[in-house]
Amino acid sequence: MTDIRKLLFNRDTKKLEMLTTPVNGLGLSLRASLVQPQIEKLLARLKRRGIKLRPRFYLGEDWGCVSGTSNIEIGFYDAGPLLKELNREIRGWTNDTRKVDYLLRHETGHAFCYAHRLYKNKEFRNIFGVKGKFFDTYPATDRYKPQLWSRDFVNPNRDHYAQKHPDEDFAETFGVWLSLPYNWKKVYRTRKGAITKLRFVADIVRHYGAKPPQVPPDPVNLDVPVEAISMTVAEILGAPLTRYQKRATGFIDPHLKKIGRYRLRSTDPGSIPLADVITARRKFILEALVRNTKVTAAQASYLIHKMQTRSRTLNLYVPLARMDKCLIDIVSLATTLATRFASKRSLII
Numbered sequence: 001m002t003d004i005r006k007l008l009f010n011r012d013t014k015k016l017e018m019l020t021t022p023v024n025g026l027g028l029s030l031r032a033s034l035v036q037p038q039i040e041k042l043l044a045r046l047k048r049r050g051i052k053l054r055p056r057f058y059l060g061e062d063w064g065c066v067s068g069t070s071n072i073e074i075g076f077y078d079a080g081p082l083l084k085e086l087n088r089e090i091r092g093w094t095n096d097t098r099k100v101d102y103l104l105r106h107e108t109g110h111a112f113c114y115a116h117r118l119y120k121n122k123e124f125r126n127i128f129g130v131k132g133k134f135f136d137t138y139p140a141t142d143r144y145k146p147q148l149w150s151r152d153f154v155n156p157n158r159d160h161y162a163q164k165h166p167d168e169d170f171a172e173t174f175g176v177w178l179s180l181p182y183n184w185k186k187v188y189r190t191r192k193g194a195i196t197k198l199r200f201v202a203d204i205v206r207h208y209g210a211k212p213p214q215v216p217p218d219p220v221n222l223d224v225p226v227e228a229i230s231m232t233v234a235e236i237l238g239a240p241l242t243r244y245q246k247r248a249t250g251f252i253d254p255h256l257k258k259i260g261r262y263r264l265r266s267t268d269p270g271s272i273p274l275a276d277v278i279t280a281r282r283k284f285i286l287e288a289l290v291r292n293t294k295v296t297a298a299q300a301s302y303l304i305h306k307m308q309t310r311s312r313t314l315n316l317y318v319p320l321a322r323m324d325k326c327l328i329d330i331v332s333l334a335t336t337l338a339t340r341f342a343s344k345r346s347l348i349i
Contacts, residue, residue, distance in 0.1 A: 004299045004341055008250035008306045015086060016248040017310065019239050023061075023076055023229035025313060030059050033079040035100060042104045045178060051209040055111040056217060061224035061236065063103050065110035065171075067135055069218050072107045076226050077237070090237045102157060102175065109174030110167065115213035118170070118204065127200050128166040138165050152193025169197070177201045252337065253310055259329045260316030271319050275312035277326055278304065288331050294342035303337060 007013075018026070030036060039057055046053065053070060060073035077087040078095050088094040095103065118124045119134035131137065146160030153162040153169060154176045162172035177184055177198050188195040234241055245251070260274035278285065282304055289300040307330070318326045 004295070004302050006249075007341065008302055010247070010249055012244050012247035013250035014082060016241065016244040016251050017253065017313075018082055018086065019234040019237075019241060019244065020232055020253060021313060022232050023236060024227050025315060026076075026226070026233070027313075028059050028076055028079050028226050030057060030074070030079075033059065033074075034081065034084070035074055035078055035104075038097065038100050038104060042101075042108065046108070049178065049181065049205065049209065051112070051205060052211065053108075053112055053115050053209075053213055055108055056219065058222060059226045060222065061226075061229060063107065064223060065107045065114070066221055066223050068114050069215065069221050070111035070115045070213060071218065071222055072104075072111055073223050073225070076229075083233070086233065086239070087237060090239045101179075105175035105178045106171045108178070109171030112174060112205075112208075113167070113170050115215050116204075116208045116211070117214050118208075119167075121204075123200065124170070124204070125166075127197055128169050130166045134167065138167070150193070151191040152197075154188070154191075154194050154198070170201075173197045174201050177205075250306065252306065252333075253314060255333050255337075256307065256311055256314065256316060259326060259333065260311060260314075260318045262315055263317045270321070271317040272323075273312065274316040274318050274326070274330075275308050277318060277323065278308040278311060278330060281327055281330070282308075284327075285331055285334055289334055289338045292335055293338040295338045299341070300334075300338060303334060303341075307334065 030039075035057075043054065055065075055070045055072045057072050057074055059076045059079055061076065063073060063075045065072050075095075077083050078100060084094050113119060119130060124130070142164075144164045146163040148160065150163070153160065154172050155162065156172065156176050156179075162169040173194070176188075180187060184198050185195065188198060229236070233239070256274065263271075285304055286297060286300045289295055289303070290297050293300075295303070
């Protein structure tokens with residue numbers, strides 16, 4: 001016998017639900033993310049190396065350090081296992097633990113540079129080849145022509161990214177220095193230009209590391225935090241939803257959206273969350289399902305729970321003036337779904 005839970009909560013259903021949810025409705029938390037343990041390891045590493053700077057990390061649209069600040073944005077798609085799986089399926093890549101560690105060190109290099117305004121330092125500008133205004137000399141696109149055999153740059157990721165711009169050159173060099181506390185001199189001994197930069201990083205950290213940042217923390221200057229992303233996960237990742245719809249047997253969001261309307265925040269005293277209506281009348285709905293369909297109380301309970309949690313996640317509201325009609329619609333939908341399951345072991349309407 002098919003378990004209703006397998007239909008309601010199967011993997012493809014969870015994926016489709018996540019894909020069709022606005023990023024700011026996912027309830028993502030950096031502390032609860034997969035990246036948090038690696039952030040803690042990074043902070044411990046900074047402490048061991050005598051660096052006082054503590055960047056501010058936050059989840060956002062993509063990886064990066066906000067120009068001129070020590071605020072580091074972490075791509076939301078690395079926050080949890082299901083998001084990482086979707087990113088791999090749709091965009092063809094994912095950041096494993098090693099890559100996340102690299103990204104954290106790289107972005108911290110930017111943060112250290114900005115926090116101490118190193119781009120104004122004469123020796124920094126000379127060693128890293130800064131010409132003109134530091135932030136205004138980035139290439140117009142991500143395209144750059146690296147010198148593949150140059151010994152003047154570190155190349156930890158095999159993509160010659162340090163050659164894009166002096167800002168990236170320092171960040172890459174800082175990241176390598178931070179990852180190789182003892183043997184960077186040995187690893188880069190035959191690369192004269194690269195080891196000169198690594199020595200500069202070691203010297204500049206000795207000079208500035210224990211000092212407070214020249215640029216004070218700025219909690220407001222963020223690029224695109226998750227709270228500001230109203231686009232769905234599918235829109236961000238470029239996902240073809242049809243890929244998941246056929247096997248998403250527990251996807252009931254479109255039916256719930258016919259009952260309630262989306263609101264990010266409701267200040268209207270004349271409306272109430274649809275999830276609250278379902279919760280308040282749960283017993284009535286359950287008894288109606290057991291009485292009028294062939295599902296058990298346990299099966300009905302799982303179905304009601306699904307309707308309640310998805311309504312909450314989707315931020316669906318209904319007018320108080322339509323409460324009676326809303327309850328009828330809820331029971332009607334639940335009855336239809338329960339009948340489908342009892343007769344065809346399917347929930348797809």
